[in-house]
Amino acid sequence: MGESKKRVSKGEEPRRGTGAVPARLGTYYESTVPDTLDLAERARLGLHHFDSITNASSDYEMSFYGDFRTHPASMGPLATAVLGGCQEKAWEAIAYERLMTGSTQNLDREAKMVDMLASMLAEDGLQWISCDVTKKPWIKIPEPCVGGQEPMMEGMIVWYQYTGDQVWKQRIDRMVEGMEKLVVHKDDYAYIPVIGYIPGEYYQSCYVKRGWKDTSEPVNEKAGEEGSLFNQQGNNPDAMANWYMLTGNEHALRLSGQLVRFYTKPKFWADWEGGEYPHVAGAEHAHWQGHFHGHLQTLKAILRYAIATNDERLKEFIRDGYEWARQAGFARIGYVGDGQGCGTGRLIGLAVMLSYHGVGDYWEDVDQYIRNHGTEMQFTPEDKEFLNRLSEGGSPPQNAPGIFTDDVVDRAIGGYAGSPDKTSFALCCSARGNMGLFYAWDGTVRHQDGTAQINLLLNRASPWLDIDSYLPYEGKVVVRNKTAREVFVRIPLWVDRKAVRCTVGPKEASNRWFDNRLRFTELRPGDVLTIRFPMVEKTEEWVVPRIAGDKGPEMQVHTCKFKGNTLAEISPPLVPGSPLYQRSYFLKNEAPMKKVTRFVSPLTLKW
Numbered sequence: 001m002g003e004s005k006k007r008v009s010k011g012e013e014p015r016r017g018t019g020a021v022p023a024r025l026g027t028y029y030e031s032t033v034p035d036t037l038d039l040a041e042r043a044r045l046g047l048h049h050f051d052s053i054t055n056a057s058s059d060y061e062m063s064f065y066g067d068f069r070t071h072p073a074s075m076g077p078l079a080t081a082v083l084g085g086c087q088e089k090a091w092e093a094i095a096y097e098r099l100m101t102g103s104t105q106n107l108d109r110e111a112k113m114v115d116m117l118a119s120m121l122a123e124d125g126l127q128w129i130s131c132d133v134t135k136k137p138w139i140k141i142p143e144p145c146v147g148g149q150e151p152m153m154e155g156m157i158v159w160y161q162y163t164g165d166q167v168w169k170q171r172i173d174r175m176v177e178g179m180e181k182l183v184v185h186k187d188d189y190a191y192i193p194v195i196g197y198i199p200g201e202y203y204q205s206c207y208v209k210r211g212w213k214d215t216s217e218p219v220n221e222k223a224g225e226e227g228s229l230f231n232q233q234g235n236n237p238d239a240m241a242n243w244y245m246l247t248g249n250e251h252a253l254r255l256s257g258q259l260v261r262f263y264t265k266p267k268f269w270a271d272w273e274g275g276e277y278p279h280v281a282g283a284e285h286a287h288w289q290g291h292f293h294g295h296l297q298t299l300k301a302i303l304r305y306a307i308a309t310n311d312e313r314l315k316e317f318i319r320d321g322y323e324w325a326r327q328a329g330f331a332r333i334g335y336v337g338d339g340q341g342c343g344t345g346r347l348i349g350l351a352v353m354l355s356y357h358g359v360g361d362y363w364e365d366v367d368q369y370i371r372n373h374g375t376e377m378q379f380t381p382e383d384k385e386f387l388n389r390l391s392e393g394g395s396p397p398q399n400a401p402g403i404f405t406d407d408v409v410d411r412a413i414g415g416y417a418g419s420p421d422k423t424s425f426a427l428c429c430s431a432r433g434n435m436g437l438f439y440a441w442d443g444t445v446r447h448q449d450g451t452a453q454i455n456l457l458l459n460r461a462s463p464w465l466d467i468d469s470y471l472p473y474e475g476k477v478v479v480r481n482k483t484a485r486e487v488f489v490r491i492p493l494w495v496d497r498k499a500v501r502c503t504v505g506p507k508e509a510s511n512r513w514f515d516n517r518l519r520f521t522e523l524r525p526g527d528v529l530t531i532r533f534p535m536v537e538k539t540e541e542w543v544v545p546r547i548a549g550d551k552g553p554e555m556q557v558h559t560c561k562f563k564g565n566t567l568a569e570i571s572p573p574l575v576p577g578s579p580l581y582q583r584s585y586f587l588k589n590e591a592p593m594k595k596v597t598r599f600v601s602p603l604t605l606k607w
């Protein structure tokens with residue numbers, strides 16, 4: 001099992017520019033592995049989704065929304081929120097997923113979509129949303145404007161690393177310069193105004209050719225699109241601090257720091273009407289209320305700057321903010337925020353980043369999130385029956401330009417649900433949800449100088465070792481060593497350490513614990529480590545507060561059957577009609593096997 005590795009293809013040279021060919025970056029082989037959670041296979045679904053919702057007839061724009069309650073299921077319309085926001089996030093996720101899977105499908109279409117995004121970059125370095133109605137009649141803005149720059153900048157930073165193409169570096173450097181036009185400097189900080197010319201939710205705060213309409217300083221966090229300053233612009237310091245760390249661009253770091261000093265002002269934190277708990281200075285500990293995604297991305301941005309400048313006080317601020325974020329909802333499965341598919345992806349990103357940089361050890365959290373809400377909100381082929389049933393008896397879709405009704409159920413597969421009843425997908429959710437897959441995949445195994453660290457017991461191929469995980473069917477993990485001399489394996493919290501048995505090849509190995517990690521040394525290429533422990537099945541009762549926007553009672557007791565960290569059954573469902581967590585097949589005690597093509601690349605991305 002798992003040994004039948006043969007090389008099935010070798011990549012050719014990519015064309016330069018936007019269409020990098022993943023095959024250049026790694027090698028492929030076939031392997032028989034346990035049919036358990038496989039993030040690379042989930043990423044393959046993600047790529048299918050992003051390609052399927054890219055409309056060649058609409059200048060390669062992606063559909064923003066899919067609805068399975070209409071008959072037939074429908075998607076669209078093309079929306080002003082796509083460009084300058086969600087599509088760039090999807091574009092970032094695509095690079096991650098090409099690297100996870102090595103998939104070379106639809107690269108030509110992808111290249112045209114990338115060219116379209118790049119064509120929006122102007123001489124001043126900024127990404128302008130064009131209102132050329134002859135080309136894009138669905139963009140309802142009266143004049144060209146500048147929306148958020150950070151989705152494009154973050155996308156370009158990833159594509160620069162993924163393709164190695166210097167053209168992205170030039171474009172990012174130019175965008176950093178262009179950002180000066182958008183910020184207002186004051187004392188030691190800078191801010192981006194949030195009131196502007198353009199009507200419509202997503203364009204209330206746009207910079208146009210004549211500049212800002214109003215440059216007054218935001219007084220609280222509740223201004224801007226979706227009522228959140230942080231949602232509108234809070235991740236700008238993230239991209240710029242990351243760019244500094246990658247290339248040493250001092251200007252980017254300076255701007256990042258000026259914005260961070262603004263976003264960390266006490267007026268933006270602990271700002272709810274009822275006040276704070278007694279004896280707690282919430283604004284010093286990143287307590288917050290309001291827009292979940294906005295706060296999460298701003299926490300991650302501040303953390304990036306804290307890492308770039310080694311600011312330990314800011315790091316602690318973000319640790320508190322992360323732990324605060326997981327108090328609402330049901331963090332045991334990553335069901336937090338506003339119930340959208342994007343929330344868990346963001347939470348995974350922040351938890352992984354905090355763990356990478358030693359601000360905390362949140363791998364148990366990540367394991368809980370990715371085995372549950374971080375993947376359960378993704379549409380998989382198994383959802384098709386449910387989605388088709390939903391659509392039966394639905395009302396006809398709106399008849400408007402940009403509404404598509406062909407194969408919508410199939411095109412949704414790989415996307416993420418916009419709500420826990422799984423009745424719709426949204427591009428923001430698909431993008432961030434798929435990024436969550438990458439963050440957990442990236443964190444599963446890390447390597448440096450011959451030492452590998454396995455943080456999550458998930459299926460994973462890598463240049464250093466491959467992991468075959470039989471969880472949650474069996475308490476069994478097989479590590480197939482390639483190049484590592486030493487391996488640390490983090491064992492989940494629920495495992496009884498006294499019952500753990502390890503073998504290296506046919507030989508029993510003694511357990512050497514380093515905190516919650518098992519250590520193996522003097523390994524040789526080809527060594528096979530097998531770790532076994534009893535699975536734990538538990539029925540737990542949890543009081544789950546209603547999540548903003550959801551239906552149902554304010555507090556609901558749910559009976560949950562867990563196997564390890566995997567939620568196999570829940571009763572009643574999270575929200576009425578939700579198909580999530582009907583996974584009693586996980587209660588079986590033998591993992592099914594399947595044949596997959598594994599892809600490994602030595603390239604690691606700094607995200």
Ligand SMILES: [Zn+2]
Binds near residue numbers: 341342343418428430
């Ligand atoms: Zn979303």
